[in-house]
Amino acid sequence: MVKKVPAPLISAGRATVAPPPRVLPVLQDDSLTDLDDLESSTNKTNKQSRLTVALRIRPLSKQEKDKGLTKIAQAVDSQMVVLQEPEPDRNDPLRQKRQQEKQFMFDMAFDEFIDQDEIYNKTTKDILDFVLGGYHATIFAYGPTGAGKTHTMVGYNSNPGIMVRALNDLFQRMHEAAEEDQFDVTMSYLEVYNENIRDLLRPGTGHLDLREDARSNEIKVAGLLEVMNMLQKGNKNRTVEATAANATSSRSHALLQVNVHRRSKMKDVKGKVKAGRLFMIDLAGSERASQTKNRGQRLNEGAHINRSLLALANCINALAKGDAKYVNFRDSKLTRLLKDALSGNCKTVMIAHIAPSAVQREESFNTLVYADRAKNISNKLKKNVVDVKYHVTQYQEIINDLKGEIQRLKTKIDDEGDELVGVKGSKSNPIGGPQKKLSPEEEARRKAEQEALARLKALQDDLVQTFKKQMDLKHELLDVENSMLALAMEYERQELVVKEYEADQALRGRKPKKLLAKLDKLRENCGQNSPAPDDLMDEPEPDEDDDPEDVAQAMDELTFIIREQTRYDDMKADIEKQLDECRHKAKVLEEELPQQINTQEQREVYMLLLRVHELEIERTELQRDALLREHQLRRRDLLLVRHEMQRNLCDQIITRQRQLISDNGGAVPEDLEKLYEVYVQELQLPNREQERRLSGELNLFRYEGSGPATRMTSSKSRVSSDGKLPSLQNQQNTLFIKRQALMTANRRPNSDMSIKSFLSADGLGRGSGVSSVPSLPPINGSAVAAGRRLIDDQQSGPNYDAM
Numbered sequence: 001m002v003k004k005v006p007a008p009l010i011s012a013g014r015a016t017v018a019p020p021p022r023v024l025p026v027l028q029d030d031s032l033t034d035l036d037d038l039e040s041s042t043n044k045t046n047k048q049s050r051l052t053v054a055l056r057i058r059p060l061s062k063q064e065k066d067k068g069l070t071k072i073a074q075a076v077d078s079q080m081v082v083l084q085e086p087e088p089d090r091n092d093p094l095r096q097k098r099q100q101e102k103q104f105m106f107d108m109a110f111d112e113f114i115d116q117d118e119i120y121n122k123t124t125k126d127i128l129d130f131v132l133g134g135y136h137a138t139i140f141a142y143g144p145t146g147a148g149k150t151h152t153m154v155g156y157n158s159n160p161g162i163m164v165r166a167l168n169d170l171f172q173r174m175h176e177a178a179e180e181d182q183f184d185v186t187m188s189y190l191e192v193y194n195e196n197i198r199d200l201l202r203p204g205t206g207h208l209d210l211r212e213d214a215r216s217n218e219i220k221v222a223g224l225l226e227v228m229n230m231l232q233k234g235n236k237n238r239t240v241e242a243t244a245a246n247a248t249s250s251r252s253h254a255l256l257q258v259n260v261h262r263r264s265k266m267k268d269v270k271g272k273v274k275a276g277r278l279f280m281i282d283l284a285g286s287e288r289a290s291q292t293k294n295r296g297q298r299l300n301e302g303a304h305i306n307r308s309l310l311a312l313a314n315c316i317n318a319l320a321k322g323d324a325k326y327v328n329f330r331d332s333k334l335t336r337l338l339k340d341a342l343s344g345n346c347k348t349v350m351i352a353h354i355a356p357s358a359v360q361r362e363e364s365f366n367t368l369v370y371a372d373r374a375k376n377i378s379n380k381l382k383k384n385v386v387d388v389k390y391h392v393t394q395y396q397e398i399i400n401d402l403k404g405e406i407q408r409l410k411t412k413i414d415d416e417g418d419e420l421v422g423v424k425g426s427k428s429n430p431i432g433g434p435q436k437k438l439s440p441e442e443e444a445r446r447k448a449e450q451e452a453l454a455r456l457k458a459l460q461d462d463l464v465q466t467f468k469k470q471m472d473l474k475h476e477l478l479d480v481e482n483s484m485l486a487l488a489m490e491y492e493r494q495e496l497v498v499k500e501y502e503a504d505q506a507l508r509g510r511k512p513k514k515l516l517a518k519l520d521k522l523r524e525n526c527g528q529n530s531p532a533p534d535d536l537m538d539e540p541e542p543d544e545d546d547d548p549e550d551v552a553q554a555m556d557e558l559t560f561i562i563r564e565q566t567r568y569d570d571m572k573a574d575i576e577k578q579l580d581e582c583r584h585k586a587k588v589l590e591e592e593l594p595q596q597i598n599t600q601e602q603r604e605v606y607m608l609l610l611r612v613h614e615l616e617i618e619r620t621e622l623q624r625d626a627l628l629r630e631h632q633l634r635r636r637d638l639l640l641v642r643h644e645m646q647r648n649l650c651d652q653i654i655t656r657q658r659q660l661i662s663d664n665g666g667a668v669p670e671d672l673e674k675l676y677e678v679y680v681q682e683l684q685l686p687n688r689e690q691e692r693r694l695s696g697e698l699n700l701f702r703y704e705g706s707g708p709a710t711r712m713t714s715s716k717s718r719v720s721s722d723g724k725l726p727s728l729q730n731q732q733n734t735l736f737i738k739r740q741a742l743m744t745a746n747r748r749p750n751s752d753m754s755i756k757s758f759l760s761a762d763g764l765g766r767g768s769g770v771s772s773v774p775s776l777p778p779i780n781g782s783a784v785a786a787g788r789r790l791i792d793d794q795q796s797g798p799n800y801d802a803m
């Protein structure tokens with residue numbers, strides 16, 4: 001079952017982030033305040049979590065034994081692996097002197113005697129708690145070809161690997177928790193082959209865009225059996241070929257993603273959904289062409305496999321050095337998909353594999369070195385919580401009531417409708433009652449009546465179907481609108497990153513890159529329905545290469561969002577068109593139906609039918625209202641961040657302007673100096689963290705009463721002795737009055753620098769009155785404008801007398 005309305009893939013570019021079935025903003029809840037009992041079982045969780053590295057050495061194969069190959073790699077205890085040098089070359093004194101073995105320490109080391117069950121228990125089992133608790137987790141197998149990656153991850157029917165065992169356990173645990181919690185599971189199984197992404201569950205669908213894979217390939221799964229069948233089907237579709245190093249070598253990277261949405265069935269919880277994700281990856285082997293004797297197609301594959309594994313190795317190197325700035329995840333599809341697993345919000349386990357024989361020594365050594373480096377990588381874990389407050393708080397009861405009423409009415413209509421067409425027999429002649437012999441006229445009349453009733457029933461059915469379709473379309477529209485809101489929010493969030501960067505560049509006197517103008521152009525193109533340039537997403541423009549990773553990432557996201565918005569616009573227009581047609585059809589039927597109604601009973605049924613329809617619509621509208629409210633609140637939060645950024649920019653401009661005035665030896669007028677003091681006073685705010693916490697508690701910045709909106713101020717010292725926070729309004733008023741008094745005291749008659757001119761100096765006439773949308777404290781704009789004027793004046797010769 002594929003979702004009808006795909007959700008926007010907001011954070012692609014990180015490990016394919018598939019959004020929840022219903023598109024709701026996923027909050028990364030790092031406060032972890034509502035940790036439940038799972039938390040205690042996962043108390044190893046740190047916010048900062050180091051990548052866990054395990055090393056598995058496979059046994060010598062029969063062929064290897066037959067060839068008389070010896071083992072040079074060994075796990076000497078549960079953590080240490082020793083790699084011996086090959087037989088010393090007697091003719092090479094240097095080699096003879098070299099240390100005879102290399103030692104490596106890992107979080108876990110497994111030798112040939114460990115079985116699949118133990119590997120699973122030690123590397124993966126505990127991680128399921130994280131996933132069910134709303135965290136992201138990745139297990140990936142790394143290593144050269146033939147070293148045992150597929151054996152570990154996929155295994156065989158008789159001896160399954162981690163994927164099967166994890167899914168089994170996951171469903172078992174969900175089953176155990178089913179009384180209290182409700183779970184939604186979706187999955188996708190993808191293959192990255194020759195830098196192309198393919199859906200293993202629907203291999204006929206062709207190549208996928210990196211952005212679209214998770215969205216369009218998410219499949220909702222009902223139970224374990226279904227998952228297992230899919231997994232098996234997916235594995236059969238994998239690109240597997242024989243190479244000299246492995247008879248069944250996986251030529252692709254296989255990525256199995258399982259999303260688990262868990263919500264409590266209890267009514268009194270806050271309506272949060274924990275959105276956990278388990279990513280299990282079987283990488284292709286990192287073979288050298290010479291070793292596998294690959295030619296032609298195989299060589300080409302090898303190049304691609306190596307390109308992505310080289311990119312992966314580069315990422316591991318950079319991350320291990322803690323040089324996040326130089327990590328280039330965009331070099332290959334694989335690293336883009338693995339971004340979160342390696343540097344994001346994800347608990348990650350790498351299971352590195354090596355073969356034990358001397359022939360593979362070089363590959364084993366390289367793998368051990370990379371695995372060793374990977375130990376230094378750490379991720380930041382955050383619980384992923386989908387906020388669906390509107391589902392379970394005040395709206396839940398209303399919706400439940402409506403649902404109850406709808407159900408009752410539906411049952412009644414069903415019964416009455418059946419009676420009308422005589423399915424159960426009519427009241428005058430119930431089934432089982434004595435059958436009275438009818439005259440031919442009565443018979444004909446009864447037949448005509450029944451035909452009329454059947455027509456009426458058919459008409460009713462048609463109407464019900466039309467209503468149903470109408471409701472489905474409405475829900476689809478709601479989903480699309482929801483997605484569009486989420487996209488718009490995400491756009492603003494990402495735009496802030498780019499804006500901040502551009503402002504920073506401008507302050508440093510660098511040539512503006514006009515990144516946002518590029519996006520406007522793209523939006524224009526998309527609006528004209530011209531094909532959106534695909535390469536904008538995959539291949540960054542040359543000058544974007546010097547942009548920092550977060551800005552490049554933000555641009556990538558913004559490009560994607562614009563394309564998504566265009567797609568959603570089209571989708572919305574299409575649904576609205578269908579809805580119009582449906583409404584029209586319903587109207588025609590509604591007009592026709594009463595003409596067919598002859599009895600009071602039929603009339604009642606008809607009225608009830610309409611009532612059901614009305615109630616369904618009301619319910620949907622309530623949901624929509626709640627959703628819009630939620631988004632409005634989030635939008636306000638975003639506005640606050642935006643204003644904060646703007647204010648910071650003002651701070652910097654003022655500081656630079658003051659510096660310029662002082663460098664030019666100019667004197668600042670007394671009133672401007674005083675005004676500046678007030679400004680500085682306002683800036684003496686506590687650290688941002690406290691402020692954010694306070695604004696979180698207050699939820700919204702309140703703009704009541706008169707006077708210009710000023711920034712909310714908070715500090716520990718402002719908390720009264722009873723521990724309660726003082727009224728925010730009082731603080732704002734105090735500041736405002738203080739500033740008014742100062743300004744009035746310093747105002748000179750006919751002065752250009754009067755309060756009025758200050759308040760309107762930003763050219764917007766802002767500063768007084770109440771605004772429904774928070775406005776910038778006017779003092780910033782006016783101070784900047786006044787400062788700028790002063791500099792202009794100084795440059796053209798100051799004339800303070802005129803003030």
Ligand SMILES: Nc1ncnc2c1ncn2[C@@H]1O[C@H](COP(=O)(O)OP(=O)(O)OP(=O)(O)O)[C@@H](O)[C@H]1O
Pocket residue numbers: 057058059061112143144145146147148149150151152246248249250251283284285286353
């Ligand atoms: N721990 C193990 N115990 C027994 N046999 C193993 C083990 N690991 C691997 N093998 C066997 O070794 C062979 C190669 O393993 P596998 O196909 O898993 O390697 P791979 O690393 O996935 O290779 P490629 O990258 O080419 O796909 C297979 O026949 C597999 O059954």
